Amino acid sequence: MSDKKSSDLPLGSEDAAENELWDTLGSIESTEPSTALRQGFYQKLEQASRPTLMEKLRALLGFSGNAGWLTATACVLLGIGAGQLLDESGGNGTDRLAALEQNVSMLNRTLILDRLENDSAGKRLRGVMDAAFVAGDDAEIARALLQRATEDRVHSVRAAAIDALGPQIGTPAIGKTIMESIVQTDSPLVQLALIDLVLRNGSQQQVDQLLKLAEDGLLFPDLSRHVLTSLKRDVA
Amino acid sequence: MRAVTDEQLIQWVADGDPSCLATLFERHHRGVYQFCLQITRHPAQSEDLVQDVFLKILRKAKTFRGEGSFKAWMFNIARNVALDHVRKNKRQSNEAIDDAVIDQHLADNRSAEQAAAGSQKMQLVMQALAKLPAAAQEVIWLGRFEFDSYEELGHALACSAGTARVRMHRAMALLNSTYTSINGAPIDV
Numbered sequence: 342m343s344d345k346k347s348s349d350l351p352l353g354s355e356d357a358a359e360n361e362l363w364d365t366l367g368s369i370e371s372t373e374p375s376t377a378l379r380q381g382f383y384q385k386l387e388q389a390s391r392p393t394l395m396e397k398l399r400a401l402l403g404f405s406g407n408a409g410w411l412t413a414t415a416c417v418l419l420g421i422g423a424g425q426l427l428d429e430s431g432g433n434g435t436d437r438l439a440a441l442e443q444n445v446s447m448l449n450r451t452l453i454l455d456r457l458e459n460d461s462a463g464k465r466l467r468g469v470m471d472a473a474f475v476a477g478d479d480a481e482i483a484r485a486l487l488q489r490a491t492e493d494r495v496h497s498v499r500a501a502a503i504d505a506l507g508p509q510i511g512t513p514a515i516g517k518t519i520m521e522s523i524v525q526t527d528s529p530l531v532q533l534a535l536i537d538l539v540l541r542n543g544s545q546q547q548v549d550q551l552l553k554l555a556e557d558g559l560l561f562p563d564l565s566r567h568v569l570t571s572l573k574r575d576v577a
Numbered sequence: 578m579r580a581v582t583d584e585q586l587i588q589w590v591a592d593g594d595p596s597c598l599a600t601l602f603e604r605h606h607r608g609v610y611q612f613c614l615q616i617t618r619h620p621a622q623s624e625d626l627v628q629d630v631f632l633k634i635l636r637k638a639k640t641f642r643g644e645g646s647f648k649a650w651m652f653n654i655a656r657n658v659a660l661d662h663v664r665k666n667k668r669q670s671n672e673a674i675d676d677a678v679i680d681q682h683l684a685d686n687r688s689a690e691q692a693a694a695g696s697q698k699m700q701l702v703m704q705a706l707a708k709l710p711a712a713a714q715e716v717i718w719l720g721r722f723e724f725d726s727y728e729e730l731g732h733a734l735a736c737s738a739g740t741a742r743v744r745m746h747r748a749m750a751l752l753n754s755t756y757t758s759i760n761g762a763p764i765d766v
Contacts, residue, residue: 350720350727352749357766359749362756365702365764366721374610378624382602385628389635390595440581440589444596447603 373481376458379451450479457485462495469498473505483509491522496530503534510542520550529561536564540571548572583647591638598638602631605648608723609655615718616659616711617666626662630655645732652723652733656715663711698764705756713748720745 352363453475456468469489476483483506490502509515523535539551554560555568583604589597609630613623633654641650706714716734720741724730731741757763 350725350730352720352745354746354749356750356753358757358764359753361764361766362702362749362752363721365698366706366717368699369703371607371611372614372620374607374620374624374627378606378610378627381624382606382628382631383599385632386595386598386602386635389632436581436585437589440586440597440600443581444599447599 376454380455383448383451450475450482453482454485457482457489462493462498465489465493465495465498466501469501469505476505476509483512483515487515487518491518491526496528499528499531500534503531503538507538507542510538510547511544516544516547520547523551524554524559529564532561532564533567536560536568540568584641584643587634587638587641587647587650590635591641595635598631598635601634601647601651605651606631609651611722612652612655612715612718613659615706615714616656616663618707622662622666626655626658630658633658646729648723649729649732652719653735656719656733660711660715701756701760702752702764705752705759708755708759709748709751712744713751716741716744716748717752 352360354360354363449471453468453471456464457472459465459468469486472482472486476486486502486506486509490499490506493499493502503519506515506519510519519535519538523532523539526532526535536551539547543551551568552572555565558565560568581600583601586597586601590601606627610623610627613626613630614620617623617626630651634651637654641647706717709717716730719733720727720730724733727738727741727745730745731738734741734744736744753764
């Protein structure tokens with residue numbers, strides 16, 4: 342359902358049971374579609390748009406091939422055209438510029454989400470780096486980053502994702518998952534990265550929780566010592 | 578910077594700029610997905626339907642007259658696409674809803690918190706809603722989650738505001754009786 346879930350129309354029924362049903366319906370939690378939806382849509386949109394643009398361009402330039410330089414020329418021409426359009430159209434151009442900016446921003450977002458789910462570890466790592474800049478303003482990207490931090494099969498990707506999540510540790514859901522992951526991870530390297538994240542950016546409550554984990558021996562032995570030493574040093 | 582309206586964006590799409598459809602997609606694909614999921618009770622099929630809806634919007638952009646909002650027009654397309662799909666797919670018939678599919682749908686729609694709290698009332702309401710005919714489900718869903726007025730709901734359902742109101746009250750009465758029959762008692766008030 343859309344963001345404005347609460348702005349339903351008034352039912353105005355005289356039947357109390359129907360009103361109760363109406364209210365109960367309002368508590369239904371929405372289900373997020375998978376990222377495959379975005380991927381599929383943008384691919385189809387590109388396919389649907391491409392022939393028209395290319396046909397126009399071919400007609401304009403009198404070429405029938407599909408060489409790469411032709412596409413580059415198209416981009417230059419379209420860029421010049423868009424620039425002129427914006428210059429000439431005043432207020433309408435400003436709206437259009439806003440829409441284009443919004444489109445670019447959304448395509449960038451889609452690219453980041455795709456990269457975070459890519460089969461190639463290198464691309465996922467690139468996705469993590471890009472996501473670090475926007476995770477604070479975008480809950481979906483923050484969630485995808487958290488998934489990389491806790492589930493990625495490649496340790497370097499997990500470690501980079503943990504690092505990128507640093508500023509978000511104060512968000513309740515992310516903070517909670519990070520604390521849970523400290524105990525659940527089977528990798529000392531990842532546990533070390535999580536511990537350092539909490540020591541660096543965590544709240545006092547999270548640091549206390551970490552100290553308890555170390556004292557209870559729930560961390561890798563060397564890392565328990567690392568926590569105790571770090572905290573003692575801080576106190577000193 | 579103020580947001581460009583949906584109506585302006587669809588106008589630009591109609592003028593030959595399909596890239597503006599991306600903005601409309603980002604604004605509305607979740608709502609359309611939830612609606613399709615309610616009708617089909619199948620996540621993957623619903624995702625395919627959402628893509629079909631937006632590509633249909635691309636093809637039909639020139640026919641948007643601005644008599645109602647873009648959103649009402651979009652949901653009118655979405656309900657046609659979803660109901661066509663249901664009609665074509667015999668297995669999705671409302672007379673023979675597979676309990677396993679309903680359970681899956683219920684699981685999909687419950688958050689961990691709801692599940693932990695054992696929200697039985699919510700489960701029963703979802704179960705009752707899933708048993709209604711598609712025409713009743715769509716009016717309840719769109720009225721509850723997508724539109725603020727019967728006039729807009731009417732645009733989406735291709736009928737007048739008065740007819741939309743009547744359909745809503747009939748659908749809610751049907752939901753009430755279905756809930757009572759599943760639960761063995763009326764809903765606690």
